[in-house]
Amino acid sequence: MRILGMDAGSVAVSVVETDGDGVILREEYRFHNGHPRDALRTVIAEWSALEAGFSGWTSITASRSAAPYVLSPDLIADDHVAVMTAAKRLHGRIGSLLSIGGEKFGLFSWSGEGEYRSFKGNTSCAAGTGGFLDQQAERLGLSCAAELSALADSNVKEAPKIATRCAVFAKTDLTHAQQEGFSLDSIADGLSRGLAGNLLDVLLDGKPPAEPFIICGGVALNKAVVKHIADLTDTNPIVDDSAPLYGAMGASWALLEQEESLKENTRIRTDASEIIGAQSEVNLEKGFRYPPLTLKKSSYPDFSSYDSWEVPVEGRKGRYPVEVEIFEKLPTAGNATLGIDIGSTSTKAVLISEGGKVLLGLYTRTAGRPVEAMKGLLMALEIALEKHGPEIEVLACATTGSGRKLVGEILGADLILDEITAHARAAVHLDEEVDTIIE
Missing domain, CATH: 3.30.420.40 (ATPase, nucleotide binding domain)
Structure with missing residues (x-):
């Protein structure tokens, strides 16, 4: 049995292949630049081309976020259930799990007896997410959030205080920090600390997270953010190499838990076109309630030049x-x-x-x-x-x-x-x- 598990976030897709025992055979985490369907199709096509005489996948699973792009998956796993399934299988006993993605973050909590207790997440505001870091990296003229993370992690100087509760306030603080002569690595470190403080303020209400404390999601790869979370909570967070893959891994392992009931429904698929649906062509005509504005009482300036x-x-x-x-x-x-x-x-x-x-x-x-x-x-x-x-x-x-x-x-x-x-x-x-x- 070979199971293909997929997850699609706001900035990246993750894909894993497991055997019938849940052992991960291959994994991929890739930024999709706004085109998750194409990214998933590309990863699957690359995998099938790498193996001579490829025999195909017997089961296809997807998180709810990836499901719109997948043709007839054998299982659609709730996003939260997929993440929790991966965390429990990887780490066993968990006190709390912090998931930080490109658009959302949230804290899962368990009781001392190991029973799931609660989840608390962010609002629609992106402050405290990976997308927020991407935006600030662009403002600083950096190529991506990964470069910002590397700069922040290398900082040994005093870092400015950056208000990360809102992108508008962060922009002002960034400008002031530059005026005051702070180096780029100090500013990146200040941003990382501000982001860590913001999401902890939203999720913890001043209480420390229960341990073992695990962090997953793409932002878990940002060492500076993790370091500041550790300092602010006085904990020792656990971050593994598969942190961005929890959604895809959990989708695969959730299927294994239902293997007997789903086994007879599976069919072998070898090609990306059998797994990822084509982009739907939808033509929507825009309707307007009011007529367009016209220039009647104002004179428009002439911007021509010598x-x-x-x-x-x-x-x-x-x-x-x-x-x-x-x-x-x-x-x-x-x-x-x-x-x-x-x-x-x-x-x-x-x-x-x-x-x-x-x-x-x-x-x-x-x-x-x-x-x-x-x-x-x-x-x-x-x-x-x-x-x-x-x-x-x-x-x-x-x-x-x-x-x-x-x-x-x-x-x-x-x-x-x-x-x-x-x-x-x-x-x-x-x-x-x-x-x-x-x-």
């Missing part, structure tokens, strides 16, 4: 573009002022003439590196002036935005201004009677 191009700038993570826009033909000489807005997402700059006219604009992504973004703008500005205004002299500089203090100190800015005041000043310059700004 000249525009992109300057590729070398950064720590490779090349990134800086957009340059010349709004009208520049004077060959004259004095100008540089204004820089260092935001958490993008960094912008404009060069303004002595008469207050905007001469050119610059734009690039901040990507968690305000200093590097600033350098890129200055490099692009130098190229633009060499091309269009070789005798223009920049006499003053002002900074605003979330990174204004850090960049302002480095540049020796003449003025460091909060963005609300900057918005108001610009609006009044454009229209003295303005009373409302919508950003």
